[in-house]
Amino acid sequence: xxxxxxxxxxxxxxxxxxxxAHSLAMATWRFKHSGPLHLTRFGQAELTNSxxxxxxxxxxxxxxxxxxxxEYAGDLAEGRLQLVDLPWRAVLEQTTxxxxxxxxTLGTRSLDVLHIASAxxxxxxxxxxxxxxxxxxxxxxxxxxxRP
Numbered sequence: 001x002x003x004x005x006x007x008x009x010x011x012x013x014x015x016x017x018x019x020x021a022h023s024l025a026m027a028t029w030r031f032k033h034s035g036p037l038h039l040t041r042f043g044q045a046e047l048t049n050s051x052x053x054x055x056x057x058x059x060x061x062x063x064x065x066x067x068x069x070x071e072y073a074g075d076l077a078e079g080r081l082q083l084v085d086l087p088w089r090a091v092l093e094q095t096t097x098x099x100x101x102x103x104x105t106l107g108t109r110s111l112d113v114l115h116i117a118s119a120x121x122x123x124x125x126x127x128x129x130x131x132x133x134x135x136x137x138x139x140x141x142x143x144x145x146x147r148p
Contacts, residue, residue: 003035006146007119009129010047013037017068018051018060022130022148029128029148036082040118044083046111048072084122091117098137108137116141 015026030037039047051068054060075081094117095110102108112134119127120141127138128146135145 003030003033003037005124006033006037006126006128007115007122007124007143008037008039008043009115009127009131009134010043010050011130011134012128012148013039013043013047014050015130017047017071018054018064025148029146036079038084038122038124039081040084040086040122042086042114042118086118086121091121094120098141102137102140106133106136106140108133112137116143119143 012022012026014020015023016030048068051060051065055062055065072081076083091114095113098113098117099108099110103113112131115129115134116127116137119138120143124143126144126146127135128148129135129138130147135147138145
């Protein structure tokens with residue numbers, strides 16, 4: 001497994017920027033998997049909003065968000081993260097089909113289905129996530145689930 005074949009969900013990527021329960025495990029996993037992590041603009045938006053919302057809820061101080069902004073920009077500039085574009089019409093059609101097929105039995109949320117449709121469209125083989133519903137959907141779609 002290489003970083004290039006992994007779709008890293010924002011629940012996992014967040015662990016690299018905000019000290020949380022899985023941060024050490026995720027940092028260890030990342031150290032072992034060199035190469036750029038591919039990140040969609042949707043993933044970028046969700047990651048940023050997740051950390052900004054934590055400031056709003058007062059779960060983290062504003063200084064942590066400011067640090068995230070700097071570290072994230074550095075990761076993009078240094079090639080540790082690579083923004084990838086998606087054919088959104090195809091992703092949304094895939095999202096609709098996955099929702100029809102799996103949500104009645106798995107209870108997946110729209111954004112989780114969108115992540116898995118993105119991973120499938122990018123032809124990723126693994127999904128790194130700490131989201132249980134998303135992990136069940138990924139496995140049902142034949143993707144290997146990684147929880148560092």
